[in-house]
Amino acid sequence: MMIEIDFSSDEAIYIQLTNQIIMGIATSRLQEGDTLPSVRQLADTVGINMHTVNKAYSLLRQEGFVTIDRRRGAVISIDVNKRKALEELKQNLMVALAKGCCKSVSREEVHQLIDEIFDEYDENR
Template sequence: MMICIEPESEVPIYTQLTNQIIQGIVRREILPGDSLPSVRSFAADLGVNMHTVNKSYHELEKKGVIRIVPKSGAVIATHDKFDEAIYQRIMEDIKPQIAEALVFGIDEEKIQMMVKTIIEDFKNK
């Protein structure tokens, strides 16, 4: 999996890392049960502070994307079934982006097309 950090971005580096790991899972570049690199080695590889990687890993753990196993590191979690709580959390996370799109005059059809395009992009890697 290729991680591309944009230091000049308004998006914090730990958020960029978190998002790219999630996208790597969706694209099946990393699979449930796979281990992520240690915080120290990942930070060195990316040229970022260890605390940045640590913050990303804890964010992923909080979301249920990874499990942090003592002495084994961060492992991609398995999600075999629908989880209503996760569905509700993601629904709340998406609401501000949908509201912003509506404020800028993007209609419902275009919003649905955006979502469909993003899903297709993930399917096509």
């Protein structure tokens, strides 16, 4: 698993880490049952604090992307609650679309962008 942190970004490091793991799942680079590196191992590899990795893993657990097992550590385990996932997606999209509207992004441009993203995910499955 390749993690790249942009230390100059305004986005918190734990959020970058969380998002990259979610993208790994969406593009099938990470599969159900895969074990993520230990907190210490990932922190050393990426060059970040262990507490930052722990915070990202906790968020992934809360959002239903991993389970934490005492022996195996963080394991990819997708929560199949589609209704909950759709509600979370709706909330995130509302903010993203509001930002786009403020920048005069059209409905057609949004649809095209969504199609491009779905095509990318379909290619990797």
